[in-house]
Amino acid sequence: MKTLVVGASGATGKLLVEQLLGAGQTVKVIVRSTSNIPDVWESNDNITVIKDDNITNIKVNEMAEHLKDCESVASCLGHNLSLKGIYGKPRQLVTDTVKVLCEAILKNASEMPTKFVLMNTAGNSNRDLNEPVSFGQKIVIGLLRLFLPPHPDNEKAADYLRVKIGQENPFIEWVAVRPDGLIDVEMVTDYSVNASPTRSALFDPGKTSRINVANFMSQLTIHDTIWNRWKGKMPVVYNKILV
Structure with missing residues (x-):
């Protein structure tokens, strides 16, 4: 199986690539020419590195060529935590x-x-399930939508899959993975996967290691039983042991 990974140079994206390679998969990545990627990627026959300095400028026809031999796609894209990354373009x-x-x-x-x-993020509700959100969290989410562009971007991206692609599309099946507070841990540990948040992402956040997110995303692409359990859903991932 071959997977195209976008956002592969990010903290979680790199781990996802390593998880896929470790499972014997082949990978394509789209990264900026200035991205800091492992040297081994350039010489690994199981990785195709596509360099493009602005992924949002890639047109549909060109992206279709990149995807022709891929059975799956994974996006770990996110905004850099800097003023330019948060408030600059592209906002979506x-x-x-x-x-x-x-x-x-x-x-x-x-x-x-x-x-x-x-x-995606545990701070984004799955409106298909009418997940309960406290009044206080609704107020804060409303402010985030107004003043923190990455949050509505995450909401709109998941909603595009949930509403536009939907559950019955013959060509695309999807899963939006929602980690809670991201932390760095070296090894995969026990983690739980839940249909909805079991705690408030704003007022009582859990912890999710990036490597556990990467592991779950890789398992989704590789194993049909796991995929069939979660396709069309927005599972929330928490570490079982807080580290």
């Missing part, structure tokens, strides 16, 4: 990329549906 980095990827998949119209795994 994740959403715009999700749209182009989906349009490219639809253009290719493969006989088998392509798996699309989106890294």
